Amino acid sequence: MLKITDLHVAVDGGSKPVLKGLTLEVKPGEVHAIMGPNGSGKSTLSYVLAGRDGYAVTGGSVRFQDADLLELEPEERAAAGIFLAMQYPVEIPGVANNYFLRQSLNALRRARGEPEVSAAEFIKKLKAVAERVGVDPELLKRDVNAGFSGGEKKRNEILQMVMLEPKLCVLDETDSGLDIDALKTVADGVNSLRSPDRGMIVITHYQRLLDYIVPDFVHILADGRIRKTGGKELALALEEQGYEHLLGEAA
Amino acid sequence: MNAPARATRSRYVAPIPAFADAFTAARSSLPGKEAPAIQDWRQLHFDRFLETGLPTPRVEQWKYTNIARAANVPMALATRPNVGLGDVQRYFTGGPLARRLIFVNGHLASELSHVRGLPQGVRVESLGKLLQDEPEWSARALGGPAEPHSFADLNAAFLQSGAWIELGDGAVLEHPLQLLFLTVGQPAAVMAHPRIVVRLGKEARLHLIETHIGLAPGHCLTNLVGHYELGEKARLTHDRLQLGSAGTSFVGLNRQRLAERAELKQTLATLGGALVRNETDLHLVGSFVEAQLNGVYMPIGEEHVDNVIRIHHEAPDGHSDQFYKGVMDDRAHAAFAGKIIVHQDAQRTNAFQRNDNLLLSDDAEISSKPELEIYADDVKCSHGATCGELDRTALFYLRSRGLDRAQAESILTFAFAAEVIERFVDPAVRKLARECLVARTPGGAGLSDLL
Numbered sequence A: 001m002l003k004i005t006d007l008h009v010a011v012d013g014g015s016k017p018v019l020k021g022l023t024l025e026v027k028p029g030e031v032h033a034i035m036g037p038n039g040s041g042k043s044t045l046s047y048v049l050a051g052r053d054g055y056a057v058t059g060g061s062v063r064f065q066d067a068d069l070l071e072l073e074p075e076e077r078a079a080a081g082i083f084l085a086m087q088y089p090v091e092i093p094g095v096a097n098n099y100f101l102r103q104s105l106n107a108l109r110r111a112r113g114e115p116e117v118s119a120a121e122f123i124k125k126l127k128a129v130a131e132r133v134g135v136d137p138e139l140l141k142r143d144v145n146a147g148f149s150g151g152e153k154k155r156n157e158i159l160q161m162v163m164l165e166p167k168l169c170v171l172d173e174t175d176s177g178l179d180i181d182a183l184k185t186v187a188d189g190v191n192s193l194r195s196p197d198r199g200m201i202v203i204t205h206y207q208r209l210l211d212y213i214v215p216d217f218v219h220i221l222a223d224g225r226i227r228k229t230g231g232k233e234l235a236l237a238l239e240e241q242g243y244e245h246l247l248g249e250a251a
Numbered sequence B: 001m002n003a004p005a006r007a008t009r010s011r012y013v014a015p016i017p018a019f020a021d022a023f024t025a026a027r028s029s030l031p032g033k034e035a036p037a038i039q040d041w042r043q044l045h046f047d048r049f050l051e052t053g054l055p056t057p058r059v060e061q062w063k064y065t066n067i068a069r070a071a072n073v074p075m076a077l078a079t080r081p082n083v084g085l086g087d088v089q090r091y092f093t094g095g096p097l098a099r100r101l102i103f104v105n106g107h108l109a110s111e112l113s114h115v116r117g118l119p120q121g122v123r124v125e126s127l128g129k130l131l132q133d134e135p136e137w138s139a140r141a142l143g144g145p146a147e148p149h150s151f152a153d154l155n156a157a158f159l160q161s162g163a164w165i166e167l168g169d170g171a172v173l174e175h176p177l178q179l180l181f182l183t184v185g186q187p188a189a190v191m192a193h194p195r196i197v198v199r200l201g202k203e204a205r206l207h208l209i210e211t212h213i214g215l216a217p218g219h220c221l222t223n224l225v226g227h228y229e230l231g232e233k234a235r236l237t238h239d240r241l242q243l244g245s246a247g248t249s250f251v252g253l254n255r256q257r258l259a260e261r262a263e264l265k266q267t268l269a270t271l272g273g274a275l276v277r278n279e280t281d282l283h284l285v286g287s288f289v290e291a292q293l294n295g296v297y298m299p300i301g302e303e304h305v306d307n308v309i310r311i312h313h314e315a316p317d318g319h320s321d322q323f324y325k326g327v328m329d330d331r332a333h334a335a336f337a338g339k340i341i342v343h344q345d346a347q348r349t350n351a352f353q354r355n356d357n358l359l360l361s362d363d364a365e366i367s368s369k370p371e372l373e374i375y376a377d378d379v380k381c382s383h384g385a386t387c388g389e390l391d392r393t394a395l396f397y398l399r400s401r402g403l404d405r406a407q408a409e410s411i412l413t414f415a416f417a418a419e420v421i422e423r424f425v426d427p428a429v430r431k432l433a434r435e436c437l438v439a440r441t442p443g444g445a446g447l448s449d450l451l
């Protein structure tokens, strides 16, 4: 469903290469974990998939379900089914969380030619999902992420993701800042979306998350490329041996 | 004319004779017309107005508003058109138990007003009635001229109506008091000169709602003066909403004096009116005063909004906080000039000021001028002004959730201004302001779910 081929991306007005030939394919139903040292370009990859500006694609291609993803506006990508749970969710003072989510659900439905949800239907679903992913109902009325704790922001991302039911979920360090209970709740939410027609990219620093969201593949991103790919045991090996040792072996 | 007066003449222009004609015509109909005390009081102020003249942009305080051009035109005192309950009910705020004085083009509409059953120690009176019934007392209570101010002097000369609100020590008005000023524009230029006097005794508490509503377009200049005295530990919540209609203008001067540990929370939204100028002169005369001034302005078309604020920290341990936001579209122009003066004795003052602006059009304009004048050494002061476009990160975030660019921009524009609206204490004021904000937001039709 997602095919990234030899992707080159530069930041700082195109002057600083970050991704230097990244290739990755995600098929429906697969969960791919991406691990890598700080600054290796994991978030850059996630932003390029979601269409944030400031990331210049200088080479390669990204295809998503037969479309040239790089040609699409962010909202078109969302409508196509891409969702990015951000490493640093954005605070939007003045916009209520539940309002925002309903607007976004209806915008996606309109774009897909589906009918909008009624207010009653929406609230019912929102309550159920909020409970499942451990979002305090009070936070639904508050402004989007404004004044939320780190953990509350991450859970709010997962709430949005479960509500919007994307085809490809990209989670960028959703686990950082979560205690073990929160991690389990969040993982449950993510796992509830696992299905044969949905793909996932789970970016993380820690093997810990992968105990709960068990990946089909683990990739190590370093120097702007996927340097090593394996099964879930690669995450364990990485935890024990560290990047240098593992990548030194690979080189 | 003596020399200093002539020197200021270069920065002020002489009022056109129409003012004297209007004054002569009005004298015989204004409240207190039979009483020498009021006659003299009016004359004193009118003479000083003639002497001072109308300020041009060369006067520092009037730099951003060419009021001489706008107001030095023939204007008669506005008459009172017929306005029924049905026309005004939708502007009732403060809940079902609120009391209300309603003014139409500067005239008290007593049949629409309701201020009965006030608790012990609370006095709410029509100022026009006081001038008429108790002229000597009124002339004394309103006081002699403070420093000259063209519009305050003009207001005294033509003073027609308004509210005298007095709460004795410990008096509390549980439910809000609304002063609803309606303007019905007229084809020929007219003016109205209401005044608000608020005196809160020690530990008195009041929630005052001041709404200025334009009911019909046309030329009407409202020239309002507000005098606020807050005693020790008194608390005033002041929600102010300005929804002028096309052609109507507003010039207002508020003077506030806060005694020890008094608290003021004022929120002001300017969402309509050809020319709106709000001048605030706030004195923290006692120690440990808390003053919060919130404001938002959103001029569209050719509208012009000017906020001039001077905060005088005169005593130690005071805290003032100004939070003003503006959104300018089309060819609108707005100005924000906020000055904080920390006197030598005002040690441990905390004074903050923020003024954030959003320009939606290349032809819109904002002038923002923060100023600090600090004579004490142990103070925390900060000010910041920004002017820019919508936050790109927030735009991306909304779009990544499926909202298209236009919708995301609308929501963020609304949210930018709504941050101030949320500070209104009265829910009905908040609702009115939100409706008006939505109507002024590009693509606002798509935001109806927000109401």
Ligand SMILES: Nc1ncnc2c1ncn2[C@@H]1O[C@H](COP(=O)(O)OP(=O)(O)O)[C@@H](O)[C@H]1O
Pocket: A011, A012, A018, A036, A037, A038, A039, A040, A041, A042, A043, A044, A045, A054
């Ligand atoms: N918008 C940006 N502007 C400038 N530099 C950026 C930007 N985004 C990322 N970078 C730089 O690109 C590199 C990769 O960053 P990032 O993708 O955030 O790494 P990771 O998520 O793996 O920690 C870093 O050196 C970072 O400073």
Ligand SMILES: [Mg+2]
Pocket: A042, A043, A044, A087, A172, A173
């Ligand atoms: Mg990152």
